[in-house]
Amino acid sequence: MAHEVESAAIHGTAWHNAGKRLDHLMTVEEALHESGLDDWMLKLTPAVTFIKHRDIVVNSAGNPESAELMMKQINNWQRLERATIAAGGWLSDDIAYIPIDRFGHFRTKDWTLLGDVGKDYRSIDNEFGFDVFKLLCDKDGLNVAKIQSAGSLRSGKRVWVLLSLKDSDLHINGARLIPYLLYWNAHDGSSAAHFQLTTVNVVCMNTLGAALGEKYADLAVSVRHTGDIQAKMAEVQNMMAQATTIFGNFERIGNELDAKVVPQEALNEFMNFLYPPLDETKTTNKQIANRNTKILLLSEAIKQEVALLPQYTATGGGEKQFSYWTLLQGITRYTTHMQGVRVGNRADGEARFESQIIGAGAEFNAKSAKKIMELAEVK
Numbered sequence: 412m413a414h415e416v417e418s419a420a421i422h423g424t425a426w427h428n429a430g431k432r433l434d435h436l437m438t439v440e441e442a443l444h445e446s447g448l449d450d451w452m453l454k455l456t457p458a459v460t461f462i463k464h465r466d467i468v469v470n471s472a473g474n475p476e477s478a479e480l481m482m483k484q485i486n487n488w489q490r491l492e493r494a495t496i497a498a499g500g501w502l503s504d505d506i507a508y509i510p511i512d513r514f515g516h517f518r519t520k521d522w523t524l525l526g527d528v529g530k531d532y533r534s535i536d537n538e539f540g541f542d543v544f545k546l547l548c549d550k551d552g553l554n555v556a557k558i559q560s561a562g563s564l565r566s567g568k569r570v571w572v573l574l575s576l577k578d579s580d581l582h583i584n585g586a587r588l589i590p591y592l593l594y595w596n597a598h599d600g601s602s603a604a605h606f607q608l609t610t611v612n613v614v615c616m617n618t619l620g621a622a623l624g625e626k627y628a629d630l631a632v633s634v635r636h637t638g639d640i641q642a643k644m645a646e647v648q649n650m651m652a653q654a655t656t657i658f659g660n661f662e663r664i665g666n667e668l669d670a671k672v673v674p675q676e677a678l679n680e681f682m683n684f685l686y687p688p689l690d691e692t693k694t695t696n697k698q699i700a701n702r703n704t705k706i707l708l709l710s711e712a713i714k715q716e717v718a719l720l721p722q723y724t725a726t727g728g729g730e731k732q733f734s735y736w737t738l739l740q741g742i743t744r745y746t747t748h749m750q751g752v753r754v755g756n757r758a759d760g761e762a763r764f765e766s767q768i769i770g771a772g773a774e775f776n777a778k779s780a781k782k783i784m785e786l787a788e789v790k
Contacts, residue, residue, distance in 0.1 A: 418447035420564025422469035430562055431634055436614070439545045442558035443538070448570060453534040453598065458513040470638075481694045515597060517650050520566050527601030535604050538596035539640065540572045543606070543647055547574065547592070559591060572593040574629065579658050581610065583665035583736060590658050593649070596634075604634040606647050608657055667789045669736035677786045680739070680779030682706055684782050708749045735787040742779040 413670040419430025420442055423607050431445055443449040516526045516534065541561075548555045555633040559573040588610050631644045663768035673681075717733045784790070 416562045417465065417566055419560060420445035421560040421562070422558075422752065430560075431467065431733050436610070437558040437561075438539050438554040438556045439548055439558060441556070442561040442572065443541050446561035446563070446572075448537040448541075448561060448563060451535055451537075451567065453525075454517050454519050455514045455515060455528070455532065455534060458511050458515055460511050466577075467501045475665060477510075514641070518598070525566075526597075526601070528600040528636075532600060533636050534598075535596055535634060535636060535640060537570055537596075539597065539634075540604070540606075543644060544572060544574050545650060546644075546648075565599075568599040569595065569597055576654065576658075581656065581658055581662045581665070583662060584669040584734075588665075590654070592654075606634075606650065608633040608654060608755055609651070610658075611659065617662040664784070664789055665736055668739060668783065668787055671735050671787050671789070672732045673735055673738055673786075681779075681782060681786060682709070685709070685779065705750075709741070709745050712749055713738060713744035716741040716744055719752075735783050735789070739780060740782075742776060746775050 420433055420437060421430050422433050422436050422708050433445065437445060476592050482673045512530050514530065514532060515524055515533070516528050517524055543557065548557050556577050563570045574594075576590045576592060579590050581590060584625040591609050592606060594604070594606050607764050632643060634640055634643045634649055686705055689699055689702060713733070714766045720733065720737065770783060
């Protein structure tokens, strides 16, 4: 399988052995170097289209003025006289190249094409996220080691940096959670760059946004590739200024969810919400089997979380009750390890890694958490 996690530096257990494992949190400079994000730059290169001269004449037949005008425009650009197409090993007719309103976004160390972007697109260098984090890591003039992980996916098309906020530990039912600030960016033109608060390590993602619901969605900061990038620094600082309040609410909500037992009817409603029942007269056996498989996997993930509870015993009699918080943890386990992902030519674990950060896994977590809070009547 191709490795989607191209380069990474990770404190603690690396995701499916991807990347470089370190035994300590990193400074900003160390994380930038160890993750390999400091050895390549970004460059926008104008895109062109190639047209044979004879095609211009043929396609303009009956309109000589159009053909003449076209040839004048081409002569104002740069004409490639009898260009040699090396890969094919043959000599072409005279070819003209015409600029088009697009740009290729490349990384310069190996000229990998990261994406096809528009004329207003602006590169956001890897150093941008690190520069923001450096401001947050600076204490009394010292660059404090706080970076948990950093790296790139899909040959540089995605990059991420995770900053530990361990001074703001959370406790839910006695369990310790460490909050983080996550920065991720898409160099392929598919998304803006983002700063968002989260909890637990990226390699086993349980998003803060999912647990808090849509109420705090606007506190995540998006940095568009066509806007004033530096102006976003103030928005990130504003988000961090509210971090204590945000994490405090997360801790409160987590403990309220943990205090409420999930009734069987609520669990059934939750499962049907995620995977609605099918009309067997209008669906195939494959579709029915697919739904049943998903429910079985999700149920197994929840059982594994229940098995970790102190009050659980494998031989104990009676109903094994669990809380809405445990149900939320079961969702996280499911999306992290069991939910189907589009692998393609990727390793399974690496596809899951991206899914949990910015893909279907993150969306499923958020959807599930919103329903869990509704069923638990927690706001």
